[in-house]
Amino acid sequence: AQSVTQLDSHVSVSEGTPVLLRCNYSSSYSPSLFWYVQHPNKGLQLLLKYTSAATLVKGINGFEAEFKKSETSFHLTKPSAHMSDAAEYFCVVFSGGYNKLIFGAGTRLAVHP
Amino acid sequence: DGGITQSPKYLFRKEGQNVTLSCEQNLNHDAMYWYRQDPGQGLRLIYYSQIVNDFQKGDIAEGYSVSREKKESFPLTVTSAQKNPTAFYLCASSGPSGVSYNEQFFGPGTRLTVL
Numbered sequence: 001a002q003s004v005t006q007l008d009s010h011v012s013v014s015e016g017t018p019v020l021l022r023c024n025y026s027s028s029y030s031p032s033l034f035w036y037v038q039h040p041n042k043g044l045q046l047l048l049k050y051t052s053a054a055t056l057v058k059g060i061n062g063f064e065a066e067f068k069k070s071e072t073s074f075h076l077t078k079p080s081a082h083m084s085d086a087a088e089y090f091c092v093v094f095s096g097g098y099n100k101l102i103f104g105a106g107t108r109l110a111v112h113p
Numbered sequence: 114d115g116g117i118t119q120s121p122k123y124l125f126r127k128e129g130q131n132v133t134l135s136c137e138q139n140l141n142h143d144a145m146y147w148y149r150q151d152p153g154q155g156l157r158l159i160y161y162s163q164i165v166n167d168f169q170k171g172d173i174a175e176g177y178s179v180s181r182e183k184k185e186s187f188p189l190t191v192t193s194a195q196k197n198p199t200a201f202y203l204c205a206s207s208g209p210s211g212v213s214y215n216e217q218f219f220g221p222g223t224r225l226t227v228l
Contacts, residue, residue, distance in 0.1 A: 009153065036219075041201075041221075041222065041224070042221055042222065043117075043203055043219035043220050043221045043222055044156075044203065044205075044219040045219070046216055046217075049216070090155055090156070092155075100158060100161070100171075101156075101158075101217060102155075103155030103156045103157075104155050105153060105154055105155050106153070106154075106155055
């Protein structure tokens with residue numbers, strides 16, 4: 001069975017410092033992985049996706065993620081945090097079959113001035 | 114503008130009442146989904162529909178019902194059988210099934226509170 005584990009429920013950074021949100025996955029075959037962002041009381045927006053092409057994936061708003069099969073990880077990074085990055089971030093694995101997504105529990109990112 | 118709309122944004126329900134949440138999309142997507150979101154948890158799939166007049170239970174379908182009479186619409190009814198319905202409900206849609214993955218586009222959500 002596929003699953004994702006987000007290792008931190010909350011992350012707090014200062015504006016202008018790097019962001020690291022950690023995600024480990026479990027999958028019996030090569031997975032498709034995604035990061036979504038959710039601002040308060042809003043729907044989800046796709047940040048980036050990995051579908052077995054390049055292992056370093058670039059997304060919107062300066063975010064990127066690296067797929068590491070040996071570590072079963074798909075961590076999300078950004079070199080310099082902005083106040084507008086404060087939101088909840090979800091790591092997601094595609095379950096195959098009927099386009100089902102399996103969500104991690106989420107990481108809430110706070111950005112301080 | 115193409116997108117997904119959900120209404121209402123906020124909904125209050127008395128115990129024992131059924132309520133229906135609306136989800137409409139004009140993206141010409143075949144597939145539609147309903148998720149439930151609780152604090153500190155990821156989204157959990159309630160129901161999904163790949164084509165009109167067909168739908169399947171997700172992981173937490175008990176106490177919910179859906180219909181898919183039109184491609185554009187996928188309403189969710191929260192019945193009185195749902196013991197803990199207070200949550201944030203998100204609707205999503207995606208393009209043709211049968212390919213490896215299609216991005217799911219999400220609506221803005223409906224926050225349901227049971228009084």
